[in-house]
Amino acid sequence: MIRIFPSSRFTSLLSAAKPLRSFACSSSPTREPPQCASFAEKKSSPASNSLSFTPKTPLFLRPPLHATPLSEVWKWHDWAKDLASSVEDSSTNSEDSLDSVVLLRELKWLIEDSIVDDDPVIHRREIGDDCEKSVKLRASLEELYDLWRQRIEKRRPFQYVVGCEHWRDLVVCVEEGVLIPRPETELIVEMVEELVTRDEWYKKGIWADLGTGSGAIAIGVAKVLGSRGKVIATDLSPVAIAVAGNNVQRYGLQGMVEVREGSWFEPLKDVEGKLVGLVSNPPYIPSGDIPGLQAEVGRHEPKLALDGGIDGTDSLLHLCHGASRMLKRGGFFVFETNGEKQSKMIVDYMTNDLKDTFSDLRIVSDFAGIDRFVSGFRL
Amino acid sequence: MSLLIIKRSRSRSFLLWQTHRTKTRTILSSYNSPSDTDCSDSVSSTSGLSSVFTRSFKTTSFGSQSGKISYLNQKFGNLAYSKSSFVSTARPLSSEAVTVAATCDALTVERIIANQWPILDENESDWKSHAAAIAQSIQVIKRRLQWKKLMVKLKVLSAELNKPDLWDDPNHAGKISREHGSLTGKMKGVMTFERELLEHIDMLKLAKEENDSELESETLKALIDMRRVSKEKELEALLSAENDPCSCYIEVQAGAGGTESNDWAEMVMEMYKTWAQRRKFSVTVVDEMPGEIAGIKRATIKVNGEYAYGYAKAEVGVHRLVRISPFDSGKRRHTSFAAVAVIPILGDGSTRVQINDSDLRIERFRSGGAGGQHANTTDSAVRIIHIPTGITATCQNERSQHMNKASAMAVLQSRLDQLEMARQTAMNAQHTQSLTEISWGNQIRTYVLHPYRMVKDLRTNYEVSDPDSVLEGDLDGFILSFLSSSLDKSDEEH
Secondary structure, three states, rough: OOOOOOHHHHHHHHHHOOOOHHHHHHOOOOOOHHHHHHHHHHOHHHHHHHHOOOOOOHHHHOOOEEEEHHHHHHHHHHHHHHHHHHHHHHHHOOOOOOOOOHHHHHHHHHHHHHHHHOOOOOHHHHOOOOOOEEEOOOOOOHHHHHHHHHHHHOOOHHHHHHHHEOOOEEEEEEEOOOOOOOOOHHHHHHHHHHHHHHHHHHHOEEEEEEEOOOHHHHHHHHHHHOOOEEEEEEEHHHHHHHHHHHHHHOOOOOOEEEEEEEEOOOOHHEEEEEEEEEHHHOOOOOHHHHHHHHHHHHHHOOHOOOOOOOOOOOHHHHHHHHHHHHHHEEEEEEEEEEHHHHHHHHHHHHHHHOOOOEEEEEEEEEOOEEEEEEEEOOO | OOOHHHOHHHHHHHHHHHHHHHHHHHHHHHHOOOOOHHHHHHHHHHHHHHHHHHHHHHHHHHHOOOHHHHHHHHHHHHHHHHHHHHHHHHOOOHHOOOOOOOOOOOOOOHHHHHHOOOOOOOOOOOOEEEEEEEHHHHHHHHHOHHHHHHHHHHHHHHHHOOOOOHHOOHHHHHHHHHHHHHHHHHHHHHHHHHHHHHHHHHHHHHHHOOOHHHHHHHHHHHHHHHHHHHHHHHHHHOOOOOOOEEEEEEEEOOOOOOOHHHHHHHHHHHHHHEEEEEEOOOEEEEEEEEEEOOEEEEEEEEEEEOOOHHHHHHHEEEEEEEEEOOOOOOOOOEEEEEEEEEEOOOOOOOOOOOOOHHHHEEEOOOOOOOHHHHOOOOOOOOOEEEEEOOOEEEEEEOOOHHHHHHHHHHHHHHHHHHHHHHHHHOOOOOOOOOOOOOOOOOOEEEEEEOOOOOOEEEOOOOOOOOOOHHOOOOOOOHHHHHHHHHHHHHHOOO
16 A cells, blocks of 8 residues: 655656646535636646656755865855845835844755855854855855845745755755745644643554645654554655655655655545544635735745635635545544634534534644644544 | 782782781771771771772782682772771861871871972972972862862761661752761762872882882882872862852853944853853853844853863953954043843752742743734744743744754743742852842953953952953963962861
8 A cells, every 4th residue: 555656757757647637626516616717717827847857855965065165155155144234124014014133044954955064154253264165065156046036036945045954853855846844844743742632542553744835744653653553644746756755765764754745534445434643734714804904925935735715715614525535433633723713614504514423522723822723533 | 900900920929918917807807896986096097008908909800710818809899998988977077186098107198298398290200399399289289179178068967878868858868978978988088099199109109129129110110100190180179069060151241332332242142152162161142132232132042061160150240351342433532331241040859949830931032913824924932921030031042942842941941940049048148149130330351452452350360461362262260360369268268
């Protein structure tokens, strides 16, 4: 049953046959999420040309081939620092502006990822003045200028710039086409961890992460399940499938995490009623909010992973139905939501419309105090 | 040293041993006798030499050709064992009765010092000068270890260890026996060093009597080595408190005064970063709140390495800067303050404060906005509040929230540990300076860049006329002078 993720070339073959499925989804249950449509839309744009899709290598995993004089690196560093410090004066929209403190921290991390040295020389500038020395960079200085410009001028998310996001204790590769995992979402794994430490039963069964994106949640869950864990991660996007497959492989979890391509529960027909756990961070932003999103999100991250329909709950409601069908008795689920309003609505829906199906429904807030998650158990 | 004696002449060391055989027997028997606490005199007269024999014989067995030798060796192994256990446990601990190691002609460390032999350069081959230098070091080491207090403490701990119900509380028992072990180790270290000195003197005199110039020069060399080692030991003795070997956090907080103060706080933090790097400690920034225009409002770094806390604890207090402020267009002289706190990171062996999850409140440091999918920020700062004490810890320098939380938890744990230590210290009525209470009145050092240039420690009056070198992390002079003066002071008080 375990399918080790094939080479991306194979994926691209699969994805070439995809458009058929987007049409097929109209025949799916009433509450089929709108992602099929947005996916079809996405496919037409040249940016997500999946025909020759290979996951990108993040900066920190590239070979250090670019020997560069330290003095040149400093020059770049000073330029980047100035650019970062000047953002606040130039921004017009105070609601959505860059914060130079955050940018300076990002610059430090960019250097960390691109210089081969445990203790970057660039921080010891005052001590030694050996400008003649050269350092090995993982990207050419030219590219670093370009990357930093993209970060500030194009508002390209830092995680896409360096190609990875540190999430929990993981370093997850990300790129355009997959949602960058959010800090809030780490709590999903924490909830699972708490559950499985309390009750070993959940360690032995099959878990599913729906709309896995980079694969972060699936990998996080697999790690807390321990050696007997089994997680199936699904996603509709072939880019996500390739990136998630790559991340699973990097953590050597091919035997525990199986990545399957398809919409929500479609690829899970063989495990219907057999899951002990179900987790998901589905698109939940109301369509009307999409145009006003922070530049990094709205301009760069995939709509497929963000747009949850008119009130944002299309996918969530679909997941609720699926959960009643897919979970074993006693099976656990946790979904991320847009906040208090959605969480309440989901809980109401599950208590009234899906009567006598779930127990212990709970709303859990994130560290910012926002009611972020709904969890419960299948009766 | 003993090895070379054997190499040179086995017969002589036999001879030596036989001469004193009766005496060593005495030790054995007196140790076995019930009134062993009264036998300190007989031990004191021979302990120095007997250990020479022991060691001589141990080395003989390396070439053990004869059964007799290994038998003797075994016997001496026992002797060595019983002697050391005698030293560590059955020793009478009142200060008058403390056994004093001495040479054959009753020369002791104290008498060497009393003789006031001139201490010459190391290169001078005068054994008396070496002996005097070493004896002086031993005296310094004893003072720094707070010798008398140490003895009293050991006595208390031994009494505790002998209680029959000790192991009813295994945690407590573990702590007591660990502490006893560590203090005994320190004490034995000094006693052995002292004994070695006297043995070398004996050996040297013997060599002179027998006109054995080779033995004489070798012994002299051994004395020179001891003299060098003794200087290191003096330094080591400065860092003999319980938590000194720990890693630590260093926190710097800017005083009132805006940008100028914030800049000063950053200068102080940089000073510690470079100091730590010079000492080969690793430094990581845990928490940093930048000032609006320049510098920092506060920052916490983690300094990892052996004895990081032992050294850094000397820096606790308020640091004052006087200079023409580069932020003042009127070029006026400004005085700024920065407070420094140092928190030890206790090892696994120490008893740490238990933290209940239910006592914690965890917050995103910069909350606001819809969060979740709406926001993409690399800022995943976390603040943890320990509700019962109100103590908080923040971390925003890690790249994931999970790691920020873990770092903040570690800081919180250390802060609570320190609070608990302070509480216990107060209970024990020891007047050690509490590191948690840095009041702005507690000024320890002034850095003047204008009108003259000087850095002066207000506690020790140690001063340096080159502030740049100090700000670049050359702090050891200040640290060592403070550590030694504070230990000397506390010894005088007792």
